[in-house]
Amino acid sequence: MGKIDRLTPDDSATVSMAEPMDKGPAIATRSLGKTYATNAGETIDALAQVSFDVGQGEFVSLVGPSGCGKTTLMRILAGLVGGYSGSVSVEGRIVHGPTPEIGVVFQDANLMPWRTVLANVMLPGQVLRLDRKACEARARELLALVGLIGFEAKLPGELSGGMRQRAAIARALLHDPRILLMDEPFGALDAMTRDNMNVELARIAAEAGKTVFLITHSIAESVFLSDRVLVMSSRPGRIIETIPIDLPRPRSLDVVADPVFAATVLRIRRLLEHSTAANPHVTLAH
Amino acid sequence: MTTQEHLATRDAPSVPSRLFRWRPLPDLALTALLVAGVIGACQAVVAFGLVSRFVIPLPSSVLPALAELVTGGTLGQHALVTVGEAAIGFAIATAIGLTLGTLIAEFRVVERILYPYLVALQTMPKIALAPVLLVWFGFGLGSKIAVAAVISLFPVLVNTIAGLKNCDPGRLDVLRALGASRWDCFRLVKLPNALPFIFSGLSAAVMFALTGALVGEFVGASAGLGYLIVQANNSMDIPQVFAILLVLVAIGVAAFAAMQKARRKFLFWSATQD
Numbered sequence: 001m002g003k004i005d006r007l008t009p010d011d012s013a014t015v016s017m018a019e020p021m022d023k024g025p026a027i028a029t030r031s032l033g034k035t036y037a038t039n040a041g042e043t044i045d046a047l048a049q050v051s052f053d054v055g056q057g058e059f060v061s062l063v064g065p066s067g068c069g070k071t072t073l074m075r076i077l078a079g080l081v082g083g084y085s086g087s088v089s090v091e092g093r094i095v096h097g098p099t100p101e102i103g104v105v106f107q108d109a110n111l112m113p114w115r116t117v118l119a120n121v122m123l124p125g126q127v128l129r130l131d132r133k134a135c136e137a138r139a140r141e142l143l144a145l146v147g148l149i150g151f152e153a154k155l156p157g158e159l160s161g162g163m164r165q166r167a168a169i170a171r172a173l174l175h176d177p178r179i180l181l182m183d184e185p186f187g188a189l190d191a192m193t194r195d196n197m198n199v200e201l202a203r204i205a206a207e208a209g210k211t212v213f214l215i216t217h218s219i220a221e222s223v224f225l226s227d228r229v230l231v232m233s234s235r236p237g238r239i240i241e242t243i244p245i246d247l248p249r250p251r252s253l254d255v256v257a258d259p260v261f262a263a264t265v266l267r268i269r270r271l272l273e274h275s276t277a278a279n280p281h282v283t284l285a286h
Numbered sequence: 287m288t289t290q291e292h293l294a295t296r297d298a299p300s301v302p303s304r305l306f307r308w309r310p311l312p313d314l315a316l317t318a319l320l321v322a323g324v325i326g327a328c329q330a331v332v333a334f335g336l337v338s339r340f341v342i343p344l345p346s347s348v349l350p351a352l353a354e355l356v357t358g359g360t361l362g363q364h365a366l367v368t369v370g371e372a373a374i375g376f377a378i379a380t381a382i383g384l385t386l387g388t389l390i391a392e393f394r395v396v397e398r399i400l401y402p403y404l405v406a407l408q409t410m411p412k413i414a415l416a417p418v419l420l421v422w423f424g425f426g427l428g429s430k431i432a433v434a435a436v437i438s439l440f441p442v443l444v445n446t447i448a449g450l451k452n453c454d455p456g457r458l459d460v461l462r463a464l465g466a467s468r469w470d471c472f473r474l475v476k477l478p479n480a481l482p483f484i485f486s487g488l489s490a491a492v493m494f495a496l497t498g499a500l501v502g503e504f505v506g507a508s509a510g511l512g513y514l515i516v517q518a519n520n521s522m523d524i525p526q527v528f529a530i531l532l533v534l535v536a537i538g539v540a541a542f543a544a545m546q547k548a549r550r551k552f553l554f555w556s557a558t559q560d
Contacts, residue, residue, distance in 0.1 A: 078463045098465040110456040114478045114555040126474060127466040155555050175464075 024092035025053040026179050026211040027077065031086035033236075034072050045236035046072040047084070052230055052239055054179075054213050059205055061214040061222035062230045062239075063268060069237025070215045074183040077213065078104045091178065100128060103172035105182040109164035111156035117143065117167050118152040124174045135174065142170035145204055162186075162193040169204065179211045186221070195253055198224055202251065219268045223261060224251060231268055233275035241271050343525040352529035361533065367510040368499050369537060371427055375434025376495035380488065383439050387446025392472065408444070412437045413498075416505045430502030430510065437498040438491035445487025449480025482556045485549050492541045496534075 032050040035043050046069040054060045064070050075081040077088060079098035087094050090101050103124075111120045118139055125135030143149060146166040156164055165185055172180060185201075186194045202225055205212045216222050222229045223245055231241040247260055255261050325345045331337050332344050343351075355361045389396045390404075416433045423429035453476045461471050503512025511530055518526035 078459075079465070080459055080462055098463050100465065102463070104460070104463040106456060106459060108456050110454070110460045112457060112475065112478065114481075123460070123474065124464050127461055127464045127470050157555065171460075 024089070026056050026058070026091060027054040027213060028052075028089045028092075029077075029086065030089075032073070032076065032088065033085040034069070034076065034081070034083070047076075048236035048238055050086070050237065050239055052242070054211060056178075057209065057211055059202075059212045059214070059225055059227050060230065061216055061226040061228075062232055063216055063219055063222045063272070064232030064237065065234050065272060066217060068232050068234030070217070070232060071183060073232075073237065074181060074215050077181055078102060100175055101177050102179045102181050103175065103177035105165070105168050105172045105180065105185045107184040107187050109156070109161075109168040111164055111167055111171075113156050116153050116155060117148060117159070120156065120167055121170045121174055123171060128175050130175065138176075139170065139174060142173050143167075145173075145207060146170045147200065160193075161189050162197055165189065165197065166200070169201070173208060173210070177210075179213065180205065182212065182214045184216055185214075187217070194218075194221070199253060201225060202249075206250070219265050219272070220256065223247075223264050223268070224253075224255060229264075229268060231271045231275075233272075240275055241268075243268060340522055340524055343528050347525040348528045348532070351523070351525035352532060355526065355529050355533070361514075364509055364511050364514050365533060365537065367427070368430075368496070368503065368512065371430040371499035371502065371510065372434050372492075372495040374427075375431045375498055376438055376491055378431065378435040379438040379442055379491055379495065382435070383442025383487070383491070384446055384484070387443045388450065388472075390443075391447045391450035392468075404443070408440055412440070413501055416501050419502070420505050425506055425508065429505075430499045430507065433502035433505075434495040434498030438494035441487040441490035441494060442484070443487075445483045445490075446480065449483025450476050452483065453479045482553055485545075485553060489542070489545045489549070492545055493538065496538060496541065500534075 030051050032047055033045070034047040035045050037043050050073060052060075062070060062073070072081065076084050079095060079102075082096070089095065090099050111117075112123065115123070118136070121139040121142060122132075122135045124130075125132065125139075140152065143152060146169055148163060148166055148170065151159065151163065151167075156167070159167065165188075169180075169185070186197045189197060198221055201212075205225075212225075214222070214225060226245050229243045229245060230239050231243065232238065233240045243264060245264060247255055247258060247264075328342055329345045332339055332342055386400075390400060391397075413433075415436055416429075419432040419436070420429040423432045457475050457479065458471055461475055466474070499510065500512040500515075503510040504516055507513040511534060515527055515530050518524075518530065
């Protein structure tokens with residue numbers, strides 16, 4: 001399990017030893033800011049001065065209350081939103097739009113209902129004009145990785161919510177991006193399925209050797225999965241704290257009984273409560 | 287596990303509705319009874335002279351009239367003319383509707399230029415154009431095809447625009463995050479996503495095209511089922527009028543069944559049916 005060793009908290013700083021040093025962090029944001037204009041002519045600061053690094057092979061989560069600008073940040077990183085201040089670099093290069101180094105998993109699986117599961121996973125290959133045969137072989141491997149063997153010919157409408165999200169993860173990995181960007185991927189799932197998906201995600205990220213940046217409003221999820229957790233406040237969205245997660249890997253669901261886990265969850269919870277005292281809509285569920 | 291099953295069933299596509307689904311006997315028997323009852327009542331009402339034979343024909347005289355039409359040898363020819371006019375008109379409407387609808391949905395400039403005209407045209411009863419179209423396209427097939435095309439264009443056009451504009455932004459984000467071109471977004475997401483809408487439009491357009499062809503023939507023609515109806519009406523041959531109506535019902539049902547078949551083939555993934 002060498003790949004998992006690589007994800008120990010010790011090398012969570014910026015650069016993993018397994019990667020070339022000159023590449024720099026997988027993701028680096030500097031002074032990101034985004035302002036929206038409302039219909040009334042007012043302006044809302046969705047993000048302000050957001051700077052952080054995600055190291056190569058690192059699993060970093062961002063937690064924050066609903067409406068704190070998490071999704072705005074995710075859309076900027078995915079290259080779906082422009083008009084922001086500051087900069088985003090991926091693998092040491094400043095980017096201004098979508099980049100093939102990032103695979104995105106959205107809150108909704110967003111599978112195409114007219115395509116079979118296999119054809120859905122192969123979709124990025126069609127967009128990026130990759131070789132069809134190679135794509136199909138890789139799609140089958142990925143479906144095995146996410147535990148969907150035997151569902152290749154099914155339509156998304158025939159799958160459960162958790163299975164659809166697995167297919168969406170496989171799709172995001174098809175073109176072998178180095179970074180997986182996930183926006184509340186399990187937010188729509190029930191608690192049991194969500195726990196199982198978290199275990200699966202930890203395994204998939206480790207096996208595929210990917211850098212993961214996960215946006216979530218579940219504190220427990222972020223602690224369970226991450227090497228580091230970024231805590232965000234709302235209005236404007238700012239990173240108020242970076243919490244290293246000092247738990248050994250691989251982690252099982254039993255880790256919730258670990259005092260370190262409980263203490264870390266509590267610490268993040270306090271930070272969020274403190275930062276959003278005026279905002280009662282903090283989600284502390286899960 | 288139960289939750290997963292629940293999720294699976296909740297989103298499972300429903301079994302496609304079939305036109306000729308085998309129904310339990312009681313329903314079928316009731317339907318037959320109703321038909322027999324209505325026909326019997328008509329027969330009685332007309333036979334006892336309560337209603338004139340020139341208003342409602344004796345049901346017993348309709349079948350002989352139909353037989354006469356069929357054995358007369360010209361029915362097939364006239365039916366072919368009407369169906370041909372409707373089919374060509376439908377094809378033209380589909381081609382124009384899909385192209386124009388796509389341009390309007392995809393390009394703001396086209397939408398701004400054409401929209402006022404489309405609204406004006408859509409609110410106008412297009413059947414009123416039939417006499418003008420007769421003058422423009424002549425007494426032959428051309429004017430009927432034109433009427434069929436004009437009135438079946440709008441359902442295709444409107445539904446194409448609605449389908450392309452109703453695209454789920456989440457699905458588009460999947461492609462945009464890959465840096466997909468506009469063309470890829472269109473062919474891989476927007477167009478398949480619009481297909482249920484487009485099929486609804488096409489289903490309506492098929493019936494509109496048949497109506498258009500018939501109206502075109504009413505206005506002035508020398509062939510077609512509409513022409514036959516006018517001829518029979520003028521000679522007070524009401525049983526023949528009703529016999530032709532039966533033929534039109536058969537054509538309409540066949541066209542509807544063909545559309546349903548195409549829908550099942552292309553929209554196997556869609557739970558929405560109309």
